[in-house]
Amino acid sequence: MTWDSMITQMNAATAEAIAEPLMDEEAFTGFYQRTSRQVWAYLARVSGSPALADDLVQESYLRFLSASAPWRDGEIACRRYLFRIATNLLHDHWRRPQTTPLEDLPEAALPVLAGQDTERIHAQALLGPALAQLKPRERQLLWLAYAEGYNHREIANITGLAATGIRLLLFRARRKLARLLRQQNLKMVRSL
Known part of the structure; x- marks a missing residue:
């Protein structure tokens, strides 16, 4: 096969791909x-x-x-x-x-479902500020894993991180979020 014939085939394939929506x-x-x-x-x-x-x-x-x-x-x-x-x-x-600094996600932007119990509303009130204190990468990993339901390999494909490191990064993010939630809960209890 010559260069000219290869180029002609590539051009034909490219034209076909462009023409096909x-x-x-x-x-x-x-x-x-x-x-x-x-x-x-x-x-x-x-x-x-x-x-x-x-x-x-x-x-x-x-x-x-x-x-x-x-x-x-x-x-x-x-x-x-x-x-x-x-x-x-x-x-x-x-x-x-x-x-400008990152702004907090306003509570009005979060949907509140009818019939939610007070524990769930309390958890949402704690979760927003705690998530805001995490690093963007930590929020990203937690969101992809728990809100979107992606597995570690899929998260690696989306984020461009190594699949082997996702498990550890998620563990650290969960641990940090749990610590922040405990701290906020203590502050809330003390203010009562």
Whole structure:
């Protein structure tokens, strides 16, 4: 095979890939409706800023559409790919010099379900401030593991960390969160 024939084949394959839409509008709309709230909640919790989460969600979906997303591999692969894009955008944001501190996630932004018992409401009141005291990486790992239900290997794929280190990092984040929750609970009891 000559270089010219290889280039011709590559050009034909590229033209075919460009001509074939990866995802039609209806499929994307359904995918967006099923995933946008989860991506926003992840970005809002990890970043601590609902406004930043709004911006990053828009940019994530824009990059998802403009990239060659693994749509043929199924929705789960696309979802992981989308979370990877969102994670990379968040990392890019953190690398930029910050002029304002992270704001706390307002309580109004957290949905309160009807019929919740007082213990659950109390736990939510403690969890928000405790999560805000964690490092962004710790919040990210806890959110992906417990809110999104990803396993260690999937978290490694999304965050770009080594899969072998995820277990230890999650252990440390859980331990730190538990310590912060105990401290806040003591403060709350003392103020009564």
